Amino acid sequence: MQRLGWLAVLGGAVLLLTGCGTSGPVGLTGRACLARLTSQEVSYRPIDSVNASDSRCQVDTAVRVSRVQAGLNHPAVMSCALASRLDDFEREVVQPLAASELGRKVVRINHLGSFSCRAMRSGGRLSEHAVGRAIDVAGFRLSDGTTVSVQHDWSERGPKRLFLRHLARRACSYFSVVLTPDSNAEHYDHIHLDIGPDRLCSV
Numbered sequence: 001m002q003r004l005g006w007l008a009v010l011g012g013a014v015l016l017l018t019g020c021g022t023s024g025p026v027g028l029t030g031r032a033c034l035a036r037l038t039s040q041e042v043s044y045r046p047i048d049s050v051n052a053s054d055s056r057c058q059v060d061t062a063v064r065v066s067r068v069q070a071g072l073n074h075p076a077v078m079s080c081a082l083a084s085r086l087d088d089f090e091r092e093v094v095q096p097l098a099a100s101e102l103g104r105k106v107v108r109i110n111h112l113g114s115f116s117c118r119a120m121r122s123g124g125r126l127s128e129h130a131v132g133r134a135i136d137v138a139g140f141r142l143s144d145g146t147t148v149s150v151q152h153d154w155s156e157r158g159p160k161r162l163f164l165r166h167l168a169r170r171a172c173s174y175f176s177v178v179l180t181p182d183s184n185a186e187h188y189d190h191i192h193l194d195i196g197p198d199r200l201c202s203v
Contacts, residue, residue, distance in 0.1 A: 042083055054126075
């Protein structure tokens, strides 16, 4: 019985990790990726290089994005692959969920940043932010002028809480790592989304 219990736990862990699969061509880079962004009607500007204090902080096909389908609260530098994935996620998950659960359209994505040349807080390994493959989403502005805030609405009962939690679960099919306020104290005010090599669906 004890052995079966451990097998059940291991099986649950495998399901958790495999649930963080990705959708769409993450491997696109260069002109092919930029062409896809253009076809998706993402508002972006290519960047030749990023200004970084560490030479390891290199972004593959860097772009400055001001809008996917909804606008961003401020332009963000990220990899082309992340921009394309974010657009897919917004069109296929964020907007339909907002319409069905909140009765509104998302008109702005509030984020805390994408590219940032820094190491992870636990150890010296570079963060996925350092290579432009991560973005921290703090919330959304809706078409009626109201906002959904991860910091304030993640734990408050009501439709906004359900929207955020359903969105985070669905994000695991688009991003390889999803971290939420339930993951640790560092993510109390945002949902971390990245397309790096690790797999973790912490929702």
